[in-house]
Amino acid sequence: MSSKVQLFRTKPYIILCYEALFRQLKPQYRKNQILLNEYYNHQAGFQGEKYSDYTVSIFPHKDAYIYQGIRLKNGPYFFQIDTLIVAKTFILILEIKHWKSEIEYDSNTHQTTQNSDDKRKAFRSPILQANNQKMQLTSWLQKRHFPNLPIETIAILSNPATILTYKGESEEFHHKFIHLDHLPAILEQHYANYTRPYLDHGSMNKLNNALLKNHTPHKPDLIKQFGITNDHLIKGIECNDCSYSPLIYKKRKWYCSNCDKFSETAHVQKILDYFLLINPMITNKACRELLLVESPRVVYRLLNSMNLRYTGNNSARKYFAPRLDEYPQDYTLPSKSKSVFSSLF
Numbered sequence: 001m002s003s004k005v006q007l008f009r010t011k012p013y014i015i016l017c018y019e020a021l022f023r024q025l026k027p028q029y030r031k032n033q034i035l036l037n038e039y040y041n042h043q044a045g046f047q048g049e050k051y052s053d054y055t056v057s058i059f060p061h062k063d064a065y066i067y068q069g070i071r072l073k074n075g076p077y078f079f080q081i082d083t084l085i086v087a088k089t090f091i092l093i094l095e096i097k098h099w100k101s102e103i104e105y106d107s108n109t110h111q112t113t114q115n116s117d118d119k120r121k122a123f124r125s126p127i128l129q130a131n132n133q134k135m136q137l138t139s140w141l142q143k144r145h146f147p148n149l150p151i152e153t154i155a156i157l158s159n160p161a162t163i164l165t166y167k168g169e170s171e172e173f174h175h176k177f178i179h180l181d182h183l184p185a186i187l188e189q190h191y192a193n194y195t196r197p198y199l200d201h202g203s204m205n206k207l208n209n210a211l212l213k214n215h216t217p218h219k220p221d222l223i224k225q226f227g228i229t230n231d232h233l234i235k236g237i238e239c240n241d242c243s244y245s246p247l248i249y250k251k252r253k254w255y256c257s258n259c260d261k262f263s264e265t266a267h268v269q270k271i272l273d274y275f276l277l278i279n280p281m282i283t284n285k286a287c288r289e290l291l292l293v294e295s296p297r298v299v300y301r302l303l304n305s306m307n308l309r310y311t312g313n314n315s316a317r318k319y320f321a322p323r324l325d326e327y328p329q330d331y332t333l334p335s336k337s338k339s340v341f342s343s344l345f
Contacts, residue, residue: 006208009053009068010325013219013276014042020273021222022333024233027243030334035226042137048158049082055180056083056094059187063088065208068258070215071213072140078216079136082156086207090150090194092187093137098158099123105167105177126155127176146207147198150290156180180240223277230236236292243334246292265304267291271330275321 101116236246244258
């Protein structure tokens with residue numbers, strides 16, 4: 001067995017939900033700076049994690065499973081690990097940061113400071129974050145009677161343009177908080193240091209199954225978090241070409257009376273956004289209200305065209321949201337020519 005990614009990184013719910021929210025908000029509410037800052041921060045973090053995925057993937061791991069963005073429950077609380085590498089001889093936790101400008105880490109106080117544009121900002125120590133994840137994972141493994149494997153942690157700075165400096169007396173932390181480019185050398189060192197196999201093929205499979213079965217992605221409720229009401233949201237489907245709403249369904253197509261454009265699939269994004277923002281389940285009646293379509297038969301056909309999982313029959317049928325990894329990764333935000341996102345890309 002060579003290295004194998006068991007859990008692939010896709011857009012997390014937090015980013016999918018923000019993108020759905022910006023699509024469904026009326027245009028005048030899309031410039032809310034609080035929403036924008038939150039979205040930018042999550043998007044930057046996700047990009048940093050994707051950069052690290054490439055570096056991890058090209059390293060010649062031996063007999064290892066890799067989990068990207070795994071989230072587990074330990075007791076009443078959840079903990080999430082950006083990247084988890086499980087080898088037969090050790091486990092490695094990667095805590096990934098995509099900070100910019102200049103970062104200073106004080107090994108005596110664990111103070112992590114960003115210096116940018118003559119402003120100083122303090123962050124939580126990524127080393128202590130990784131250590132906390134180590135404690136949580138150790139407890140999680142012990143409760144399931146897995147062997148007591150050595151667990152190492154590394155905090156990664158994924159932005160190559162960021163300057164990282166260390167302050168304090170301990171040089172140990174120079175290997176605990178590193179630039180992404182230094183990761184292959186640290187990985188090689190860990191593989192050289194840990195040679196005793198704690199897991200055989202059977203126990204590796206057992207642990208893999210337990211990790212995948214217990215992985216629980218976090219899905220935020222942005223509607224509740226930001227106090228958003230129906231008055232803030234677009235009614236019906238917005239035209240992707242001119243931003244007019246609502247589109248009208250006729251002759252099995254969605255028609256925009258403002259720009260005369262047609263779409264056969266405009267309902268798909270609207271329903272997926274409903275799953276992300278409102279409810280992970282939808283009925284025919286709720287879908288008719290969402291799409292502003294009166295005919296139950298038309299909505300039945302539209303819902304069934306999406307191949308969603310469902311239970312029940314006829315009017316009692318309930319359709320369920322896709323899994324996280326089944327959501328489209330390339331859905332667009334509102335038209336760049338009319339939105340605040342033109343500066344993001």
